[in-house]
Structure formats: structure tokens, C-alpha cells
Amino acid sequence: MYTKTDIVNIAGKLFSERGYHGTSMRDLAKVLAVRGATLYSHVESKEEMLWEIVNRAADEFLAAAAAVPQDSSPEERLRLLVHGHLDVIARELPYATVFFHEWQFLEPSLREQIKERRDAYEQHFRRVIEDGIEQGCFQAEDARVATLFVLSALNWTYQWFRPDGSLTIEQLAEQYNALIQRSLKADI
Amino acid sequence: MYTKTDIVNIAGKLFSERGYHGTSMRDLAKVLAVRGATLYSHVESKEEMLWEIVNRAADEFLAAAAAVPQDSSPEERLRLLVHGHLDVIARELPYATVFFHEWQFLEPSLREQIKERRDAYEQHFRRVIEDGIEQGCFQAEDARVATLFVLSALNWTYQWFRPDGSLTIEQLAEQYNALIQRSLKADI
DNA sequence: CCTACCGATCGGTAGG
């Protein structure tokens, strides 16, 4: 009746609403209108679902960053990174929410893999900011803090952005870009 | 042996590390070296502890905002709001973490009270940004998005700022202020 | 996909 993908999608929705530990396998089974035991013919464990969700969100973020052409200017690359980040959050809001909120409940070895992917993602932002400072189009006292500032402003949007609201993702990205670019723009 | 405050403080630490649903009353009792049942002579329920933690964090944020003199310039008021916010996060990192992460697990009537306090807090930021735009020292396409941008950048710091790290809260506040003020500064 | 069931643990109470 259901594929593993269906089950993981529903799990993503429930985990994002109630948290990983606040969602039971029977809660999930009820939504799918099957018995709890049936889930185990599709997935190995509850944690496997969390892993699939979190890892797929990481895939999406990294794919968006990888699509940014490296030969563009720092301003343009940052603009695309910001747009791509917000676009992933808007398209995959439940997955992104679980990614930000629940990844810590993975067992240590899986958690470590997510940390590495998250660090790799942050490096895309760090590099573009450092390149901009070097080339004189950006300024910042500390590139690390500036990177965390930008990513903080972006990450938290999963808490308040609603894809069905009156603010479109394009409008949000445009305004966020105006604010971020100004915060980093070199004087003169 | 233990006061209610002691118990709630430990609960704040555990909830911030493992989540509300990921922490059992027996986990908490073990840290305090008592039996699980003993906790109930100090607190009414697990949820009461969550409420105490979340509500106290709200107290701290609102108190910091209320301490900002209303007759200062928008730039100065925003500077103080940013500093105050980061200061609360640094001083009360476990409480702030639970506030941001676990408030949704309160029952509806308590959750509603937190929402109202959070909205009142956001209004402090919204007003100062609108005042700045009106007076011509700030610019933003949409004051609401600008407010959420600033608060997003601030809120997420609980995820990465460590009070025992090499970056002090004063350094962080100063750099955040430089970035935020530039993001809003009117041209010319 | 089901029924039936496992041991462990959950938040919480009774009674001292």
C-alpha cells in the first residue's frame, strides 16, 4: 500500500510538528491507517526514518550550494546561496525543520556524519565571504562571525516562514539579500 | 535537600541537552540522586517545570527590552536591544535553549501565554525599526521582514555560541551590532 | 498487511 518514501514523508511531517521523541511509531501508524508492527516491514527502526529525513535535507542544502557557479562575483555567489537556502526551506519545510531541530537525537556516528555535511555547507558561505573581503567588495571584523550571522538569519526562517502566507519565497529572498548584502558591503 | 529552584535548574539543563520528551523524570531524579517519586513533593508535574523554565526565559528577555531607554535614538535603542538579547542567551543558555526549542510542548493555554509574551518582545524590535525608518536613519523594504531578519540572526545564536569559548559575549554583540546596523542604515 | 506479544519505561499516586 505504502512505499518507504510515503512513510518517511509522513514521519517528516509528524516529527516536525511533535518532535522525534514526541512522536510514537503508533502515532505514525495511525496516520497511515495500519498497525504499528506493519511499519517495520518498511523501515528498520524509528531512528532510520530520522536519518533518512535529516540526511535528505542535508542533500538538498548541499545540492543548492553546489549549483552556484564558482566564477561569479562574491556578491552574486552570496545572492545565489541565500536564495538557494531559503528555497530549500520553503520547498522542504518539514524536512528542514527536523534537520535543524532533531538531528541531535541521532546516534553518535550518524550525528557525526551530519555535522560534517553541515560544516561543509557552512564552508560555502565562509569562502564567499572571505573571497569578498579579499577582493574588497565585502567587509567584516571577523569572517567567522559574519558567516554565522548570515546563516543564523537564514536558518531561523523555518520557525516563521509559511509557504502559504502572503510573503512569497521570492520576496523573502530578495529582502533578505538586500539586508545581508548591505550588512557586508564594504564602505565606498 | 533540594529546593524547587535547584530542580528546575537541573531540568533546564537536561531539557536543553536531550529535549523535553527525551528527558524522563527518572533521568532528572538520577542527577539529583533521589527516587523519581520524590520529585513530586517539589513539583506538580513535568510540564510545570517546562513552564517555569520557558516563562523565566521570557521574563529575562522582556526585562532586558524594558530596560532600554525610550528617549534614545533608534540606533542606540537597537544597539541596546541586540546587546540585551545576546546577553540573556549567554547568561541563561540552557533556559534560552528550552525557550526556543520546547515551548511548543506546553498545553495550549500556556503556549498561548508564551506566544503573547514573545509577540510583545518582538514589538520592541519592530517599533525601533519603524521609528528609525520614519526618522530617516534606517531603511527597509518591509519593517516586518527586517524585524524578523534581526531576530532570526539573534535567536539562532543559542545554537552555536558557547559562553566558555574564545569569543566573548561583548565581542559577539559588538560585531552583531556592526552587521545589523549596516543592514538597516539609510543610504547617505 | 495482520494478531499477539515482549521487556522496559513512561508520568504519576498512595501511603508512610
Next chain:
DNA sequence: CCTACCGATCGGTAGG
């Protein structure tokens, strides 16, 4: 502060 215990529910398995 304790022992003893409650019913409910947890993630997961056996076997079909």
C-alpha cells in the same frame, strides 16, 4: 525523603 505500585505506552519481534 522512601518503597511499592498504577495503567498506559514505548520501540520492536515472532510468526503467519
